[in-house]
């Protein structure tokens with residue numbers, strides 16, 4: 252019984268290391284934004300920025316950040332840039348109404364995450380907004396690398412070595428735990444099978 256518990260614990264640990272259990276927790280999530288979530292602004296912001304709990308990667312894909320107006324048009328005027336945990340995009344808002352900020356960024360663990368928030372723009376009377384564009388800007392890696400994404404070799408080799416080491420460690424643990432689990436499961440099953448397997452033996 253104690254051994255079985257130990258094995259279950261070890262299996263859970265392996266799954267945790269592999270990222271199966273806390274997959275969602277490992278992903279970057281939004282902790283703040285400008286404008287704030289569901290807020291109403293009366294002055295048009297020059298940029299929209301998103302603050303994540305962890306760093307945002309610019310590889311393999313640059314961040315995608317769109318700001319869509321109440322008319323369905325896009326109001327970002329450039330490509331999104333990343334500074335550690337912050338992703339921002341320049342904007343020129345149009346008319347009054349609800350604006351939806353949608354993002355797709357590469358999480359600190361290398362997986363893409365996407366979601367959206369919205370805010371309301373209520374300009375003062377007489378303020379004329381921008382026209383917006385029909386379809387979102389296509390931002391390639393090159394277009395987005397205006398900032399600090401000028402060290403591709405470092406990022407890839409830096410991430411490769413620890414990953415290989417982790418895989419090796421996990422493989423060893425999996426083999427060990429797998430063997431122990433097999434022993435325990437076989438033992439446990441034997442007791443159960445004795446009751447129903449009489450016919451098979453004949």
Ligand SMILES: [Cu+2]
Nearest residue numbers: 277278360362
């Ligand atoms: Cu992930």
